Every structure is written in C-alpha cells, then in structure tokens.
Amino acid sequence: MRKLIANGTVVTASETFKADVWLNDDKVEAITAPVGTLPKDRVPQFDETIDAKGQFLFPGGIDVHTHLDMPFGGTTSSDDFETGTRAAAYGGTTTIIDFAIQQKGGTLTEALDTWHKKASGKAVADYAFHMIATDLPPARLEEMKRIVDEGVTSFKLFMAYPNVLLLDDQSIFRGMLRAGELGALICMHAETGLPIDVLIERARSRGERAPVYHALTRPEAAEATGTERAIALAEMAKVPVYIVHLSAARALERVREARDRGLPAFAETCPQYLFLSQDDLARPGFDGAAYICTPPLRPQHHHEQLWRGIRNHDLQVVATDHCPFCMKDQKELGRDDFSKVPNGMPGVESRMYLLWEAVQQGKIDLNRFVDISSTTPSKIFGMYGKKGTLAVGADADIVVWDPQKEVTLSVKTMHMKVDYNPYEGKKVRGGPSHVLQRGRVIVKNDQFLARPGDGQFIRRRTHTL
C-alpha cells in the first residue's frame, strides 16, 4: 500500500523544505521533489494521494508525560487509553509515554502487567511506559533490569507526596546508581514535598481552603530546591537526570546552571505553565479547582522565562502531564479543601495547537516546534529513528498541518473525556488536516478512522545521553 503526500512543506527539527513524501505501508519511503516534476521513468503509482498544498508536514507529536486510567486520591483520571489516545491523535500526537505505577511493596513487573492490560486493545495511538518506583529495596533495584529489558527504559521517582510516592534521598540515590548501570534514565518529580505538607497543614488549620492555596502552599522555592537536589544527586551518581513538568523560573535557573557546568541535566515543561497562571487558580468560587495541577500554575512573569529556556535549549521537551479529572464528582471531592482536589489537568489534545500559537507569536520557530514536541522527546526516550523524525525509514507518523484551520479550544469541540477545558473558548489558527500513524490516516478533517487496539506498544532503547 503506497501513499503520496504531495505539495507540502516538510519541517524537521532543523530543516524546512517543500517536498513530496512517499509512504510504503507503515514507513516513509522517500522524500522527493514534486512527483509531477520527476521524469517519466520516475513517475510511480500511488494507491492514495493526500494533497498537502499550503500545509506543513511534521513528524507525529510525542507526548512523553500522560496519566491515563490512573488511580489518584480515591478516583481515577477520566481518560482511559482509548479516549486519551484518541484525543491525542485528534491533536496531532501519535505516540504517548504513560506511567506504570508500582504499588508500595509490590513488584515493578506487576505494575507493568497492570498497565499493559489497561492499554492493550484500547490504545489507538502508539504508546510506551515509564515506570514509577515507589519503594526501592534491593529486590526492586535488581528487578529494574527486567523492566529495562521489557523496553521500559526510564524510571520516575518522586520528591513530593510523602507517604504515597515520595522516596527518600537514599532510595533515590540507589535508584540513580542502578539506572546508571542499566543505561536507564531517571525522571524526577522535583518538588520538595515534606515542607509542602507542613505548609498545607498550616494553611488548612488557618481556614485557607480555596483552590488558590494549592499554589500558595507549593512555593517556587520548593521546586527550585528539589530541582537542584535532583541534579546534585545525579551528579554524585554520575548519571543524567530529566526533570518533569518544570514550572518555575528559579527551577529553570538551576537546570541552566547545571548545564552550564556541563552536567547532563534535562527538563520538560508543559503548556499549562506557558499559557496559564496562578490567576486562573484564583478564579472565583471553586472554578480555580479546574486549574489544580502539580507543580501549581505560577504567576504570569514566569512565562517569558520558560519560553527563553525553550529557545536557549535549557528546556528540551514540552509534554502535557495530561491527567484529567471532571469537575463533577472528581474535582468536587475537594470542594471544601483544596488539598482534597485531585491534582491534574487535561492537555494531551491541545498541546500542538498551543505550541503552534507560540510559533505564530514568534516565541519559537517552526523547527523548534518540531524539536520540542517530537524529535528531542524521541531521542531522550530511546525511540528516535522509528519515531520523532520525518525521514526515510522512519514510521510514517505524520501530521499534515493546515495553518489556516480555525479551531476553538473547548469542551465542545475537543475529544478528551472530561467535563471542562482549561482554555475554554480560546480561538487558535492552525491544526491537523490529516494525522497518519504508521502510514494509515487515523484522523482526516476531524473524522476519526482508527479502532481501539490499533496503537502498538513501543519497546524503547536505553538512552545515549
């Protein structure tokens, strides 16, 4: 089965050029001058042609940070692997990496099995897993090898959420040393959670229970110091480290400083930290609860610092931390107490629209757009070559992006299974006309063409950072 995507402009993390793209089954076979300009002996037959005139061709988006079907605080994130990956695909993201979560005292293998079951037969986009380790006794350190052998080559550890997810510095350090031996990557939730819990307790005892206190009890300093500590521990362990969902200017400062010293420190941020702010948490009544995620939204002035970090390569990835909870029945669990509101926001579908907005505003260029949304994620997480690139031999995961398409971000127009949209009513210009996964068109002019189970699990390689 051969397809032609004709007349588009190919954009990679460094190049921009007009070309036709030929697909052979699931792979990119060739990138050529317009077939009409080729000599007769080169005019091939295609089974199908997509006309991309006036449109851009990107490698499919990769969102390395999602939480689908995840139990949290007595409820479960509202998107499962079917609805979540479908929404991703609608938004131009063809690969996600979700998090399997070890039960404290349980094995990593059990966690992986559980998450394979959640995804299998349901996912419509391709998917991989990180492994969240919640304790790391010797047996689990040993077991890490088996997980890596299964293609789960990154482990996420928490400095926050005491008693639930938090690991102490010794466990973290042993986990880092072990990851170093295995070539696996440590991803860190780098907020320092122990003092945060004291701040929460004090706020509650003072009757400060509105959503905005979520931000006021998780100050920038807590994230900055956690980020610094994560990097210092990694430096002592002589391994790379990847900071997830960096939200604050001062935390970025710590990453930059480490990189200036030559350390292999990496960080992702998320659209919510680039487009929303603490003001949203302070919306009247309980409305701010829609914006509770962790780390919290920060004051407006952080935005420009984060964009600068993206431009200067101090931030390498923009992922979503997609973790939706409905206002009704879910966010409402914390109606009287911000600390009971499930933490998380939807975003897997809106990421590419918002980053494109930044391209139009001149905050980043076309190539950096592709780099942070697809190419660098694929390199850091061991999928490059197959994913993350629009090049000969790669999986034909391609987004045909229509810069003229008008889209309104809204709970009505979008496909995430959640009863609100944090960007409700925001009009953007530019969106996918076609989304191809391994050569198959799965979204075409807002029609969804894939079936549950079409998504494949991706065994990732270890990193080469």
Added chain:
Amino acid sequence: MRKLIANGTVVTASETFKADVWLNDDKVEAITAPVGTLPKDRVPQFDETIDAKGQFLFPGGIDVHTHLDMPFGGTTSSDDFETGTRAAAYGGTTTIIDFAIQQKGGTLTEALDTWHKKASGKAVADYAFHMIATDLPPARLEEMKRIVDEGVTSFKLFMAYPNVLLLDDQSIFRGMLRAGELGALICMHAETGLPIDVLIERARSRGERAPVYHALTRPEAAEATGTERAIALAEMAKVPVYIVHLSAARALERVREARDRGLPAFAETCPQYLFLSQDDLARPGFDGAAYICTPPLRPQHHHEQLWRGIRNHDLQVVATDHCPFCMKDQKELGRDDFSKVPNGMPGVESRMYLLWEAVQQGKIDLNRFVDISSTTPSKIFGMYGKKGTLAVGADADIVVWDPQKEVTLSVKTMHMKVDYNPYEGKKVRGGPSHVLQRGRVIVKNDQFLARPGDGQFIRRRTHTL
C-alpha cells in the same frame, strides 16, 4: 580594682587607633589618649598597668563552634571544658559556644542539664550553648521555648549522619518555623548525608578504606546541595539560617546567591578549610586520619574562594569546630576503615594565630580579623555589647596581641589535650602577650592564671538578624 592597658593600638571591627584602655573591675571604663598626656585633674590612680606598647588590643576571641567532652562514635572528644577552654584562652579566645546534644527520644532540657554539668566548675573561659535537636516531635517543638528562655537561643540541626543526628526535611522545617516564632536561630550542618552513606558503603565494599576516602565519599556536591536546601527551607519558613563549617567553593556560591537575592543566610568557615587540604588526608599510611573532620578538607583551590568569601562578607564567621581525638586509641578505632575514624580535629587554640597569619599575608585586614573572630559572632549569637567589642561598658575581655611574638604551632607548645597538632611545626609570628577575661589577666606571657570554674555561662539574647 582598676587596671590600665597603656600605649596599645585598639582594633575593632571597623576602627584602628592608638589609645589607653581603662578597666574598672570586669568592664571597660574608658578608652583615652595616653594618660600621660592628660591634664593633671585627669590623672587617675590604677591598681595595675599593662604596657601594650607596640601591641594591638582586640576584643577577646569568640569561638562559636566547639565540641568539648562530646561522646562520638564510641569515644569522647579529648578536651573537656577545663582543658578546652584553657587552650582557647591561651590562644586568645575568651568565649566559646559549645553544643548540648539531645538524646533521641530524650528532652532538650535533659541535654542542657547534662552540658551544664560538664561545664560547670570546670570552664575557665566564658561559655554558652547551642542546642542540637535530634528529633522534633511536637513536645520538643514546644520545649524549644524553655530552652530559649534559658539563654540557649540557637538550635543546630543535621542533614548528615543518618540514624544518628539527621533530621528529615519535615522535622527541619517544623524546627525552623518554631525557631522563627521564638526568635531563635537555626544552625545547619548542611551536608546531604543520605547519599554519602551509600558512597561510603560502596567505597568500603571496594576495599577503599584509607583516610582519603573520607573526602572522596563526601563530595562537594553533597555539601552544595545541602546548603542550597537549608537556605530554601529557611526561605520557605521565612527565617534566617546559619550554615556551620562551610568548606566548599560551590556551597559558598549557594550562600552568595541567596544573599544576593536578599535572604538572611549566614555562614561560617573554619581555619582547617582555609589552611589545610585534601592532600593532608592523603598523607601516607594512617597519618591522614589526623585530618579527618566533617565536611572533609577540600582540594587546595577552594582556599582562595573562601578567603574571597570572607573579604566580601559572604562568610561572616570563622569558628573552629574544635573536636579533638587522639591518634592513639581514638583515631585508631578506624585504622582499617576510614568510616570508623572519629570525625574531628583540634583547633580552638590555633584559630587566632592562623587568622593573624592571613592578616600578614594581606588576605584580610586588621578590622576584618576582629570582625570574623569576635564581633560578628557576638552579634549573630546574641552576645554583642557584653562580648565581641572593645568598647566602653563591655566585658573587659581583651587580648593584648604582640605582633613580634614568635610561636611554633606544635603538640609540644600548645595546650589542647590531644596527641598531635594538625599544623605541627608551623612557625607563625604574632600572638597574645596577655589575655584578660572580665578584667582579670588569665594568660600572661604563656602563664595561665585562671582556675577551673572561673568561666561563666552566658545567657544569650535572641538574634536581631
């Protein structure tokens, strides 16, 4: 009882001028032009005159960091309050602050009582206490007030020594908040100890057991990140913090950065970090054990950074962390394993000689010498006015310093109760000809004139930082 110190040059933390100093019992009564130049009606009668011609007059040295008679690792530091304070006085230090140590599970009051017993009737110099808290459940947080009321207005917490002294970030944070309420100061041992213990365990398992591994398993990064965390926790708690025995350039960097942001962060270093280096730890055989203290001695290049920090006011205090252990029977406990060597070095007697050496080398000026060794310590720790100043109304703790005196630092010439001297054989020029405590000459030309119990306990005020 009136005394005259005639013909000397008074040096304070900011001024230098020739003057006579009149003492009335235990206080400084006047600082005047040479009495010989005063008119007849002003020629007073003195019971005793000390001729300080060609000599400097400093306020008595204050060493805010000593460990006398302290149990550690199955042995006890070799100087008790008698020998330790006598050695201090010999070296021009008339006030020390030692550390009372809470037993885990015990009360702070018990600890204070224990230390009062150790000092009472023995000390020859004046003394005060910090309180080391080793756990901080609600009852202890409550009890902190009583301790402050007793004139013990600073609490030391540890980020190092897991299972022995280490407090987790939540306890530290609660301690800081409580200190903030009481106006007490938190002193922090800021090495991040949890990963250090893993490094030690791995070094030992590889057979790396010589003294130098003490330094190699406690890297600069561990101190830098601990320092950063201590400051960040204090920032979140909105209280000042004082970093004890800062040894590493990168840790200093963290302090400077915080101060540049306007935070009330303070730090002390010690002579061993200014004059000795990791090379001493690497001396052949077991000789390096003499130099095991914590944080460890650092490579030579840190020296210049620390001096710069002192000159630029990023370091405010030079104390000693005097904690002597004899080579025989004590340091020897770790003959086959650096991690079993008691941590600590003698220094209470040599501090002023070494800092004077720095004056002669142009590293600091006369006033900064007085400032870091006496005046600022007294201000930070709530004793200023009584101690730390050579001014009318202050305790007549005065060092008459002879810049021509030749001294050899040696176990033979010095008075600390320990069987080695880290600076053995080093010749310096300049030392005390007389040391006065509350108006009484306690050292005169190397003769010791005070008796055990002459030292008084000082109730300190809370800080005004």
Added chain:
Amino acid sequence: MRKLIANGTVVTASETFKADVWLNDDKVEAITAPVGTLPKDRVPQFDETIDAKGQFLFPGGIDVHTHLDMPFGGTTSSDDFETGTRAAAYGGTTTIIDFAIQQKGGTLTEALDTWHKKASGKAVADYAFHMIATDLPPARLEEMKRIVDEGVTSFKLFMAYPNVLLLDDQSIFRGMLRAGELGALICMHAETGLPIDVLIERARSRGERAPVYHALTRPEAAEATGTERAIALAEMAKVPVYIVHLSAARALERVREARDRGLPAFAETCPQYLFLSQDDLARPGFDGAAYICTPPLRPQHHHEQLWRGIRNHDLQVVATDHCPFCMKDQKELGRDDFSKVPNGMPGVESRMYLLWEAVQQGKIDLNRFVDISSTTPSKIFGMYGKKGTLAVGADADIVVWDPQKEVTLSVKTMHMKVDYNPYEGKKVRGGPSHVLQRGRVIVKNDQFLARPGDGQFIRRRTHTL
C-alpha cells in the same frame, strides 16, 4: 579648651555603646563611662558640656562627591564653597571632596589652583579635592605626581560627555597605569557616552524634548557596559577603580561580579537613586527638569537592588553628587530641549536625613549608616584616622543626632542655595542637634556658628586598597 559630650550613644561603623566623649581642643581625647560614675580622682573639669541624652553620636558625615561653584553648560552650579559647605554642615556633613576640573589643554596644576581659590576663605566645612582630567597627554601623566604630592590623590575620568569630558579608552588606560604607579585612585563616570549622544540626537530630531527623555536616552545598558569596561580596563592595568554615582541594577551586577572574582572594584550610589525615580522626571510640564541629573533617575524597581548592594557591601559609599541649579534661569535653559538642561541636583544637606530614614525602615542598620556615610569614604579616600571615625585621637568632627527631631525637607527649611528641593515637603524624623567640627560646635539647634574660611583643606594620603 575641653568639652564633654555626655550621655549619648556612640555609633561607629561596627560598634554601638553608651559613653561620654571628651574633647580636647580639636581632637577626641577619651570615650568613657558616664563621668558621674567615675571615681572622684577621675572627675575632670570641662569648659563646656553638651548633654546628648537620648541622642546618637556619629563621626561627621563625609560627602566625597560635590560640585560647588562649577561651570557647566553655560552656567555655574548655584552653591559656592560657602553656601554649599554651610548646607553640608547643617545636614551633618563636616567634610566634602569636591572636583577640580582641568581645562582641556591646560594643566592640572592650574585647575587645582583655581579650585583652591574658589574654596579658600569661603568653606566652612573641611574639604579636599579630586582632580578631573579631561585630556592626558604625556605631560599631564607626568604632572599627576605633583597633584598627588599636593594631597589630591584621586583622579576622576569620564566615559561620558563626548568633546567635553570624555576620554578615550587609551587615555583612560594610560591614566590608570599612571595612577597605579602613584598609588592614586581612579574614579570613573562610567556611562558610555558616545551612543548616548546618538540617542539624544535621534530623540531631539523626533521632537522628543521633555525632561523624561533625559532618562530614555541614557539607558541602563549604557551605564552597565561602561561600568564593566571601567572595571575591565582597571583589571588590565592592575589597579583599583571606584565607580561614581552608580544608579542602575545592572551596573551593580557588574560590580558585584567583579568583586566576586576578587577584583578591587568599588562603587558609590547617591540618595537620589535610592529615593527618587524616573517617575519624577516624568512630572508634568517642565517640572521634571528639577530631577535631571546624570546618570538619570531609574525606574522604581532599582531601589531594592541598590539597597541590597549597600547591605551586602557591593556598594561601599553613599555620596550626593550635589550639583544644584536653580529652576529659574538655570534649568530653564533647557525649557524646550531636555538636552540643554544643566545636569545636576542639590543633595549635600539632605543625605544624612534620608539615610537615617533607611535606618528607621530597617533597610540598613546604625553601623552601616555610619560606614557608608563617613567611615568607608574616609578609608577609600585616604583620610581615615583624622576623619571618618569617632575614636580617640581623631578630629572631633561629631554629629549629635537627635532621633526625635522632626524635619521637613523643603526649600524653605534647608540651606542649599537653590530654588527648589527635590524632596519638597517630605517629613523625616531624626536630625542633628549639634554638629562639631574639630571640636567646635558649628551647628547648634539650627543655628549656624562658623564663619567662612573656618573650613580647612585636607591633604589626603594615597589609598591602601
């Protein structure tokens, strides 16, 4: 002639203590416990007693940056040495350093003679001179020695005001090398003037002629880069450098950075940069002209940075750059063109009041107040011992400061010869009840008691920085 200042609190750059101060003619003879508490044989006779109960005693203020009787832009600064030093004394400043200005092509000696004539017989406060060099051919470099020998041990050079005062980098560098040989200090006006003139020319050509354009055409970047260059040239010449009237946060950053690297870089700021802002320049109509000085007033947010710099010792001196021009006939020269407004503001009288305000607001402490206004200026500029200290043997230049005194800063209440006050109507609390110069009371409860010519020229020593 002997005087007693009884019952006050002496404040030096590092100490604070209650004491009586005895004066013998022009010198401080003794600082003692209250004479009433002294034994009979020590009760001296005094010719005069000043009761300073409840008041502070400071060393007389030193303002190292004034421009009295200075020709500028076709007019002359409105205070001469009589009115200017009288106003200084009223405000607690007993010593000034003014600037002699070489005529381009003329000799330094001529300039010095001219300025001696301006001051002699008129000054009521003591005074010294810096020398402004406006060209530096070999003969002038040679002549610098003679100037130093005359007690004028600092040379000010300009990076701003092309064609008038600006020296190119080669002349500056030669001047620095020569100063290094002589032990003299280079003071630098560090704005980069050449691009500024282009910005002014472009603003004027666009019709931007209101006073606020004075600030908009002299951006922070111009001062920051000049400051960096001044320090770099001094680094290459291996000499210290002193930045005058630093106004901008980014320039301070450059000083701090240099000091962190261990370079002998020093800087002064002025009250106008701490208390006034660019908003004052933007006052309606021509009112902003009152606030035209150079460098220009900066936006409000610089204030906190400068205070932090003062607290952290990155700024060492607060001087005034007192250079008054009346609105009428003088400032008015630029009614239609900001670039024609004479640059300068009055301030010599209000400095101490404003810095005291900062003490009350907790921005600096008492000792730092004395340090930046008197002690450090005397040290940097070779007058310490005689001036800048309230200590035995020093000139009895003493300010008796009544913290309860209520003062309104106003053209009506103050004594500078200029028709406006930049702080008009501002009420402050605290001011001098008595000002003594070399033992004589020259201001007493707002009465002025000195006569023109009472001020003496001070030959300064070379620096020991």
Added chain:
Amino acid sequence: MRKLIANGTVVTASETFKADVWLNDDKVEAITAPVGTLPKDRVPQFDETIDAKGQFLFPGGIDVHTHLDMPFGGTTSSDDFETGTRAAAYGGTTTIIDFAIQQKGGTLTEALDTWHKKASGKAVADYAFHMIATDLPPARLEEMKRIVDEGVTSFKLFMAYPNVLLLDDQSIFRGMLRAGELGALICMHAETGLPIDVLIERARSRGERAPVYHALTRPEAAEATGTERAIALAEMAKVPVYIVHLSAARALERVREARDRGLPAFAETCPQYLFLSQDDLARPGFDGAAYICTPPLRPQHHHEQLWRGIRNHDLQVVATDHCPFCMKDQKELGRDDFSKVPNGMPGVESRMYLLWEAVQQGKIDLNRFVDISSTTPSKIFGMYGKKGTLAVGADADIVVWDPQKEVTLSVKTMHMKVDYNPYEGKKVRGGPSHVLQRGRVIVKNDQFLARPGDGQFIRRRTHTL
C-alpha cells in the same frame, strides 16, 4: 544529468538516517529508501552512481570567516581565491564567506568591486562577502543599502586595531542602527584594542618581543569587555549582533549571559581556539610566530568551556578565520618583534577534520557537527535552503564522508598555499571521499576536478534572527 549517491547515511543538523540521495543537475531531487528496494516502477535511470556504503552524507561545509588575497601589514594573505577555495573544497567546505574591506575614506562599493575582481574567475567553491567598514560617515551609512541590495548582507566592524580598522563607539552604534533598518547583520571583532596597543608598546619597550607576548598583551579581559560592549551597543540599538572568532571563556560568559536575558547575541569560535593553546605561541625561538592570530590562542583550560558553549548552543558557528601567511618572508617580518608578525593562520582545509575529531571524542554529536559547520551558518547569513542543508530542493553541495579514511594534517598533504601547518603531523580518522558542488563532483579521492571560476557568487538574503 542525474546522479545517485547510494547506501549512505544522511546527517542533518537534527536527523540521522540511511537513505539514497538523487541529484538532478545542481539540486537534490529526492532522498529515498535504497533504490534496490523500490518497486520496479520506481527504478529510475541514473547517469552516475556514487557508492557511499559505510559513509556519511553531510551538506557541504560553510566557512563564514576567511581572508583570501587580503593585504595586511605590508604583505598579502598567501591563499588567493583559487588556492583558498580549492583547499576549502578538499576539506569538505563548499561555500565560504570572505571579507571585502573598505579603504578608509573610500566607498563600500569600491571595496566590493575590488573583492569581486579578486574572486571572479578564480574561485572554485561558491563564495559570498561580508563588508568590513572602516569608517562610517553619513555617505557610507547611506551606501550600506546598496551593498545589502547586492547580496552582501552583513557588515563587520572592529573594536581592535586602532588607526587601521577600529571604529569608535559612535560609529559602531550608527552602523548598528543603520543595519537594523536594512535587516543586515553586524559582525564584531570584539577585542578592545586601545588598551591593547598600550600593553604592546610597554612590552616592546621592556624588550618583550617573542611571539608569546602577542598573547600576553591581548588579555582575556580585553576580549571579554569588548564582547560585552558589542552586545550592549546592539541591545541599545535593538539589533542582533554576531561576535566573530570568540576565543576566551570569559567572553563566552558574556554571550551566555546576554542570551539568558533573551538578547539576540550570536558567536562563532574557530578550531584554533578549540585545539591549540598559548603553549604553541610559547614554542622555542620564532616557531611560535606560526601561531600568531587574533584574538590570540588562550591557555588550555579555555577549551572545555568553549566545547560546552558549543554543546549548549551559546556558540552557534565554528568558522576558521583562515588568513595564512608563510613563515618565510611573511611571518618573518616580525622576527624581532611580535607586533610586526602578520596576524593569521591557515585553517580552511582542516576545519571539518578537526570537528570530526571532536565527534569521535564525544565532544559533540553528529548532528551538532553538521549544525555548526554548515546549517546554522547558512541560516544566520541568509543562505539557508540553497546552502546548509541536505534536503530536497537544495543545492547539491554534499560531502561524502568516509569515517575510515586516515589523514595526516601536514603541509605535505594539504592544499593551502602556505609553508607550514599548525597541526603538522596530527593524524585524524575520517575525511571526504567525495565532495560535490551543485551536483558536480569536485573532489574525488583526493583528486581535484573543478576549474577556476567554477565557484559562484552567492547573493545572500537579509537575516531573520
């Protein structure tokens, strides 16, 4: 005429993939899976096939900093456009940008004409020009537009070489403002030359005349401050700036700092600053003269800082500043005086070999190699799309790079017209087997196949930075 480059691995600034490359005349027509794997209807006919099995395909190198046939210090750089571009091509560089130099008082157009004559009919590689402006009166500012219209869209200005090339800050600033209007880019030689000349004069007067004094009289501080000033002037003019041949860690620090603040500041370094050091200048006798270039080679420890800058995108380009002078008759002009030695070194041919060495050492990855040597230079200097990319539609400037090729850098093996090689005898692994320019093989296994005049002038677009 159609060519196939088969079986190679294509490397771009972000991607790496195995593919065949089809050329149609001078352009890249397609990049495809191996033609053998394509279906019959897609098997095209090629006139010529190059087998690149086991080899890499890069876009042709772009060296944006050469000085061919350039008069300097009474002699002329020894490579002209024929020999220089041939050597470039041998080394894998298919495009250079050389510098036309305005005669002081002459027009820019004359300069451009002169350089067109030098290049025309001689160059074998494609070439473009920067324009060096040596004075900038209004007529020249006006004329800049014409030069831009001729496709010369960057102007180089000098802060060094007083009386010859140096412009004062006002001329520089006017030039920047004008460049801003035209969309042209300012390139800056950022050493502060005026104090340097004084240092040279003093060194010579002390008899310090050996080559190493070239470095000792051009200290790092001179480059750091010039770099800071260039960026500050550009900031004031609101234009981007490009620092040429950055050599020193502290200058890099200034660039990084500016970029962290979000300023459009860019910088290139050169292989000599990455691979050679001040030690080479200190070689015995006159041998060091071979290594005299400006800025001078720096002490070894700068290397790691510069590599870090390259990895972190603080340095964007590696060019050569190729400016060869023979030892005989040319460098010898300064046998008795380092300041008379013509400044410059050969390097246009060795650049890619050396950068490849860095890839093998892990200092940079394959993509960054392409980025700094070709892609980013083409983007910054307005040639991207045509040059700097191996993509459909681009000029078929392709280097087929054999990683197994063994090369000895030597005056015997290389083709630059100069009687020494700074890397003499250095063995490297990896070099071009074929070099194609606009589809024609111009170097094949060390055979040169192009003729003088084959190189074309490239009209560059204005920048979009």
